[in-house]
Amino acid sequence: xxxxxxxxxxxxxxxxxxxxxxxxxxxxxxxxxxxxxxxxxxxxxxxxxxxxxxxxxxxxxxxxxxxxxxxxxxxxxxxxxxxxxxxxxxxxxxxxxxxxxxxxxxxxxxxxxxxxxxxxxxxxxxxxxxxxxxxxxxxxxxxxxxxxxxxxxxxxxxxxxxxxxxxxxxxxxxxxxxxxxxxxxxxxxxxxxxxxxxxxxxxxxxxxxxxxxxxxxxxxxxxxxxxxxxxxxxxxxxxxxxxxxxxxxxxxxxxxxxxxxxxxxxxxxxxxxxxxxxxxxxxxxxxxxxxxxxxxxxxxxxxxxxxxxxxxxxxxxxxxxxxxxxxxxxxxxxxxxxxxxxxxxxxxxxxxxxxxxxxxxxxxxxxxxxxxxxxxxxxxxxxxxxxxxxxxxxxxxxxxxxxxxxxxxxxxxxx
Numbered sequence: 001x002x003x004x005x006x007x008x009x010x011x012x013x014x015x016x017x018x019x020x021x022x023x024x025x026x027x028x029x030x031x032x033x034x035x036x037x038x039x040x041x042x043x044x045x046x047x048x049x050x051x052x053x054x055x056x057x058x059x060x061x062x063x064x065x066x067x068x069x070x071x072x073x074x075x076x077x078x079x080x081x082x083x084x085x086x087x088x089x090x091x092x093x094x095x096x097x098x099x100x101x102x103x104x105x106x107x108x109x110x111x112x113x114x115x116x117x118x119x120x121x122x123x124x125x126x127x128x129x130x131x132x133x134x135x136x137x138x139x140x141x142x143x144x145x146x147x148x149x150x151x152x153x154x155x156x157x158x159x160x161x162x163x164x165x166x167x168x169x170x171x172x173x174x175x176x177x178x179x180x181x182x183x184x185x186x187x188x189x190x191x192x193x194x195x196x197x198x199x200x201x202x203x204x205x206x207x208x209x210x211x212x213x214x215x216x217x218x219x220x221x222x223x224x225x226x227x228x229x230x231x232x233x234x235x236x237x238x239x240x241x242x243x244x245x246x247x248x249x250x251x252x253x254x255x256x257x258x259x260x261x262x263x264x265x266x267x268x269x270x271x272x273x274x275x276x277x278x279x280x281x282x283x284x285x286x287x288x289x290x291x292x293x294x295x296x297x298x299x300x301x302x303x304x305x306x307x308x309x310x311x312x313x314x315x316x317x318x319x320x321x322x323x324x325x326x327x328x329x330x331x332x333x334x335x336x337x338x339x340x341x342x343x344x345x346x347x348x349x350x351x352x353x354x355x356x357x358x359x360x361x362x363x364x365x366x367x368x369x370x371x372x373x374x375x376x377x378x379x380x381x382x383x384x385x386x387x388x389x390x391x392x393x394x395x396x397x398x399x400x401x402x403x404x405x406x407x408x409x410x411x412x413x414x415x
Contacts, residue, residue: 025108040065125160234291237278241298244271255402345377365394385411
């Protein structure tokens, strides 16, 4: 599309997740929703350049797609029994009713998000369906993000849709008795998308900006739909405060830059301000949740003028609280790093060594890199070089490998 098509493209970007969600909630069929969404968008491409973008574009698209869905159902004799159970919109007499105002169209993305993240589905399927039907990514884009062939991802999505249909997974927001656990699944999936983009496992770039941006967009949708939920607020704050450092994470030679050595002038202050404000909102709710505590940790990093000037005492208290909530090896690792700054490198090394038998950490580069950094602060350069070398062997992106290899070389030379 040329300049005349720019308003149309803007509408498509805004509504690409909302329209399929509305249709899926209405008809209970993801395939049908996806197909008639594509047909409605094609109709808009053909009509709007001549007539102009409607005042309520989503209402126009929804009405067009709904009519196409009803026409499909009527043509398919095997689905005739569905006509009796459809929403009142299925009544042919209502097909000529005026297009509703935009503000009266319900936002069904929240319902669809809970359906995509239903506990009856495995985590990979939950993530794929969320990216496909909420974020609007193509099957090929999702396959690229998770390093699987497009055919494999297509099969995964098909199985997930079939599971939703066969198990009669409802398109609804869970009631209060279910919400606690179910919302946790949704937030976990959104953060998994973010961390995959932020770590870019197996990708040539250190940061997959497309995945990071989509995760933040999903979190903003959740926050807009559930503004009083502190876990949602905390997650959005955490991602904003983390992503604010994006521009400083890689140097001019393509090597990763540690948080300690980053040029903080490159950090996005507007994102930091928004993230800090959201963190304060999330922490007003008691007891605190793990997302808001992680956001508070990120805020301490972002608001400090340097690594040395970080409030490490407060950081240690926050990690103690987070570890009490979620005693995972990764939290224990970050807590040990914090202790090395708060109590000194020897105390930090003692805590790191206590984690040596954690198989999940030993197979990743983060523990070896943290150990190398702590050994270097103790003046044990030969041991530091060995630890950094092992970390470089386990790292998965060129940027991280370049950084860790340079540290190994530096301490080999100085040792």
